[in-house]
Amino acid sequence: xxxxxxxxxxxxxxxxxxxxxxxxxxxxxxxxxxxxxxxxxxxxxxxxxxxxxxxxxxxxxxxxxxxxxxxxxxxxxxxxxxxxxxxxxxxxxxxxxxxxxxxxxxxxxxxxxxxxxxxxxxxxxxxxxxxxxxxxxxxxxxxxxxxxxxxxxxxxxxxxxxxxxxxxxxxxxxxxxxxxxxxxxxxxxxxxxxxxxxxxxxxxxxxxxxxxxxxxxxxxxxxxxxxxxxxxxxxxxxxxxxxxxxxxxxxxxxxxxxxxxxxxxxxxxxxxxxxxxxxxxxxxxxxxxxxxxxxxxxxxxxxxxxxxxxxxxxxxxxxxxxxxxxxxxxxxxxxxxxxxxxxxxxxxxxxxxxxxxxxxxxxxxxxxxxxxxxxxxxxxxxxxxxxxxxxxxxx
Amino acid sequence: xxxxxxxxxxxxxxxxxxxxxxxxxxxxxxxxxxxxxxxxxxxxxxxxxxxxxxxxxxxxxxxx
Numbered sequence: 001x002x003x004x005x006x007x008x009x010x011x012x013x014x015x016x017x018x019x020x021x022x023x024x025x026x027x028x029x030x031x032x033x034x035x036x037x038x039x040x041x042x043x044x045x046x047x048x049x050x051x052x053x054x055x056x057x058x059x060x061x062x063x064x065x066x067x068x069x070x071x072x073x074x075x076x077x078x079x080x081x082x083x084x085x086x087x088x089x090x091x092x093x094x095x096x097x098x099x100x101x102x103x104x105x106x107x108x109x110x111x112x113x114x115x116x117x118x119x120x121x122x123x124x125x126x127x128x129x130x131x132x133x134x135x136x137x138x139x140x141x142x143x144x145x146x147x148x149x150x151x152x153x154x155x156x157x158x159x160x161x162x163x164x165x166x167x168x169x170x171x172x173x174x175x176x177x178x179x180x181x182x183x184x185x186x187x188x189x190x191x192x193x194x195x196x197x198x199x200x201x202x203x204x205x206x207x208x209x210x211x212x213x214x215x216x217x218x219x220x221x222x223x224x225x226x227x228x229x230x231x232x233x234x235x236x237x238x239x240x241x242x243x244x245x246x247x248x249x250x251x252x253x254x255x256x257x258x259x260x261x262x263x264x265x266x267x268x269x270x271x272x273x274x275x276x277x278x279x280x281x282x283x284x285x286x287x288x289x290x291x292x293x294x295x296x297x298x299x300x301x302x303x304x305x306x307x308x309x310x311x312x313x314x315x316x317x318x319x320x321x322x323x324x325x326x327x328x329x330x331x332x333x334x335x336x337x338x339x340x341x342x343x344x345x346x347x348x349x350x351x352x353x354x355x356x357x358x359x360x361x362x363x364x365x366x367x368x369x370x371x372x373x374x375x376x377x378x379x380x381x382x383x384x385x386x387x388x389x390x391x392x393x394x395x
Numbered sequence: 396x397x398x399x400x401x402x403x404x405x406x407x408x409x410x411x412x413x414x415x416x417x418x419x420x421x422x423x424x425x426x427x428x429x430x431x432x433x434x435x436x437x438x439x440x441x442x443x444x445x446x447x448x449x450x451x452x453x454x455x456x457x458x459x
Binding site: 062063107108111112114115116117332333338339340341343344345347348 | 407408409410413414415422424425426427445448449451452453
């Protein structure tokens, strides 16, 4: 059997599937899942990859040591036309781009900060942040953009609190992080915001090294397992990984709950929202480093692989009636946070943020409603993450 | 009877077991899995099996 080399994509399907008027995940995923083997696709960058849509095979790819997360390897797919994913050589501490054993040091250093107990202890701080954000939103009148004024603010403020950013600097932090993820920002504005945040984090690390507090940066600076450069990359990674992803989940979930309010307050809702939307569908890019068989297909070293987590989370073999939003199902086993050693470190923090966000939002603003027809909502068809660019609301 | 074992060398501290079967699994201060019961039964045995199936690091082994 011969496998096509990356780049030789004559028979590859074009991978521009998310589009207006079509539900997400797109119906093509169901069709791909029904085909034997894997589907060859051409990304907007021109790279040819294998798409994986079945739950079992997505988990297999994400736990396979012969398939790497390191973009330094030949054939690693670039998601978009504009660029690739940084390597840990370019950004020290960017440990999502590392395989074991290099990855292990970072994960080990960070997991004590994300244990179930530690995240539970953050609930009062998250509640205060959500309350303050709602106060600011309500003070502005009777309408808002729930993305800009709520969904993007909460995770930015939560991460700044986790990292140890002093309260006086959180406005700066929130403003700069928003520039990174807002569609209206120019490339120059994004670069500038990114540089300012990196400089800020470097200064914060220097300060926390001398005068430690009770926060993540102080602890990691104190235990000496990471260099200051690595710590700065780690802090930036936590910020990028935890900001827009969480915001998209909060905003999409708010639409669902406003449309289907019977689920407001149901403890199972957050898990089902995570499965149903699978916003990080295109995040887990991989490259084969040693020939390996997946889904009956021999994948060759140097070929790119895209395990589609939305595909896996809508696999009817695991989730009956997968395109229905139904919190009464068991959403256990979804891979919205990935699978394998890179599974999202902050997943329990995301669950906490979503839970607090909905509890506070719908109890404090009971008349909240979407201000435009649903079909006019600007969904993110263009980015790596699925979500909403804006969510106009009134109360 | 169900026998549970955990491989702390594989554990990545994602804590899915603690959320799924909190009476069977715990996390130590370093974030790694700790087994609270080696031989759960009934509902606890079922949730322990569920925890094994969702563990992203495949660090939990269940023997019947």
